[in-house]
Amino acid sequence: MAAEAIIRALRDGALEGEHAPALTIEDSIHSPLSPSVFNHIIAHLFSNIFTSKSQPQGIVLVAFSRSPQFYAELLQSKANDVTSLNQWVRILDCHTDPMGWKTRLVKNGIIANPSVEIAAPVSLCENVKDLDKVFSSIVELGREFVKDKKGRFAVAIDSVSEILRHASTSSTASLLSNLRSHDQISCAVWSVHSDLHEKKTLSALEYMSSMVGIVEPISQTTTSQGSNYDNLPLMEQNFVRGKFSARFKRRNGRIRLMLEELHVEPTGIKFVPSSQDDLISQSLVPKVQFNLQLSEKERNDRAKVVLPFEHQGNGTPIQIYDGRKSLNESNRENKDYTVHKQTEDAGRGEITYFRDSDDEMPDSDEDPDDDLDI
Amino acid sequence: MSGLYSSPSHSLLEEALSFGEADDAVYLSSSRPKAALPSGGGGGGGGSGTVVLIEDCVETNGGFILHHLIKRALSPNRPSDVVVFVSFAHPFSHYDRILRKMGCNLSGHRENKRFIYHDMLSMNSPGSVRDGIEATDDLLMTLYGKIQKAVELYSSPEGSKHVTIMIDDISLMEVAVNGLSNHVVDFLHYCYSLTTQFGCSMIILNHEDIYSSLEQLSPLLHLEYLANVVIKAEPLATGLATDVHGQLTVFNKGICRRNGKSKSKIRNFQFRVKENKVEFFYPGSQT
Secondary structure, eight states: OHHHHHHHHHHHOOOTTSOOOEEEEEEBTTBOOHHHHHHHHHHHHHHHHHTTOSSEEEEEEEESSSOHHHHHHHHHHHHSSHHHHHHHEEEEEOSSOTTSHHHHHHHTTSOOOOOOOOSSOEEEOSOTTOHHHHHHHHHHHHHHHOOSTTOEEEEEESOHHHHHHHSOHHHHHHHHHHHHHOTTEEEEEEEEEGGGSOHHHHHHHHHTOSEEEEEEESSOOEETTEEOGGGHHHHHHHHHEEEEEEEEEOTTSOEEEEEEEEEEETTEEEEEEOTTHHHHHHHHSOOOSSOOSOOHHHHHHHHHOOOTTSOOSSSSOOOEEOSOOOHHHHHHHHHHHHHHHHHHHTTOOOOOOOEEOTTSOTTSSSOTTTTOOO | OOSTTOOOTTHHHHHHHOOOTHHHHHHHHOOOSOSOOOGGGOSSTTSTTOEEEEEEBTTBOOHHHHHHHHHHHTSTTOTTEEEEEEESSSOHHHHHHHHHHTTOOHHHHHHTTSEEEEEOGGGGSGGGOOOSHHHHHHHHHHHHHHHHHHHHHHHSTTTOOEEEEEEEOHHHHHHHTTTOHHHHHHHHHHHHHHHHHHOOEEEEEEESGGGGGGGGGOHHHHHHHHOSEEEEEEOOTTOOOSSOOEEEEEEEOOOEETTEEOOOEEEEEEEEEOSSOEEEEOTTOOO
16 A cells, blocks of 8 residues: 555656655665665656656656666566657666766776667766756756656656765755756655664655655564574565555645555565554554444445445446546546436436545545645 | 585585576576676676675684685686786785685686786885875776776676676775775775676675774665675674684675566574685584
8 A cells, every 4th residue: 555655646746836746765774675665666657657647757767876777677677668768768877987987097098988788868977976967967858758848757866875975965955855846847756775874864855755665674683782693584584575664744744654564576576564554553542441443344344335426236336536537537437428418318417426545534634625726 | 413414515605695596597688788698607606796795803804705705716617707806905925825725826817817916005005195085086996997997808708707806805995095985985886887887796805893883874884785795704602612713694685686686595604714625514513
């Protein structure tokens, strides 16, 4: 649920007059899985862009810790053909030559530095210390696939830790802040290794993001004195499994927490519902005499209730509205509409109702019109 | 004691370093310009694109692992392996003497251009001390230029060798650049970019305990994030013993690829350093 909600939020992009949604992915050395999560999310974001289901019309990838070839291959496997990479992806290469050494060495004739063939359009950044330049390069690359003024694109930075190694916290923060407030940027994703930085730096990053995904080890195996070698199998688990907690910051200031488990499998990563989810929500609630939570049975029973305004048993499946209608859905709607017209002639009225997405409890204190753009 | 645990002397380390049988498949499916990478580089810490970090401490010197890996890379059954060795710690004669006892003629390999030795000891001498950040940058850039030149030469389609870059050791490199550890990480990042560009691999040695007071924000963590395999050499928790010299813990994170990840594993075993070889064994299997 957590990962899906993140991907959905990135797909839907920014609202007019609001900052773009931004995601920080954090991990630590005991469970270093943020690259896997980052790859998972940009792959999904790319498939959404590829099938034009999303607000962003393209993605600018800023590669610090992995080579551009790696990302080109990753996205190519999602797209099946090379032309789509040209159309929807630009890579800013801050990995190959971040300080301009290679260029200087080539100039002095010491090395040849043969170029490697990459399927996606790449532009090289030779001085990552100059973050203003990095920012303008990102915007320039993004404008290449945004034709009209209203179009937007997504930005993904694979390691803010690398940026922080070259630049101060304030200039890094200003880069990220400029990105998410830019009116042509639809959403931003970045990942960071939390144990490489001070707490205040991390907080600064978290303040600037509307979503924070944190990968934590499943089992705490290390003591302050270092590693405890009695727990090798448990430590081994931490390389392939982790707790993934996501924190969503709503516009009205409300915070929502979600918890999932993350499994790294040979084919990619998989998110499964966390077994500890219930445990945590229960421990947060103060101990009282009466029931605050629904039991499993009560919840199931409630899910079965068909609301009076939903169509009842006339054969069509219940449609759930999850924020955006895709193209074929709206086609079908048109067809339905013509059918309705005929029935209307018979003097009968009808209510067409789409049930809202299920991830919010129906009786939460959330403003139901929060997403409306009035 | 024999039976379940008895194994050839170094196979425990080999097993811990290997990335499983999928490793060779990576070579074949790799879209690097070179069509055929030498298969000799497969199956182990010398594999294409891997970064091995050896962490030792004052009580247990990790140098023997480096010697072991040099010998393995230069062994007769891997004719297409080349080692580029950057030494901040010892002169060539030191390695030559040790490796000779282990049955590996380092001088011979140096003449055959399979062992390329960069002596960085002179950098430490007071006469050559230059200060200023720019000078440090130049120094590291020049060293990097030498390494890439060698890698380009041997990885070229005509050379078609598997190159392993070895650095002994990172802490002395930091000393050589006046403690600017960030510049050392920059340098290592450049070396790392070679592993993806040319498919070579990298083995570096560092000391763990000199960073212990810096707690979390240590440059050592940067290296740990960079590495696929971390080997920790430590004394026994129970104190000194005559026939066991310490323990090794190998954290093999696996190789991350676009279609997933090879299996990760952690191994812990003990070792005994002998005059001409090292013995690896599981705790309790040695009588």
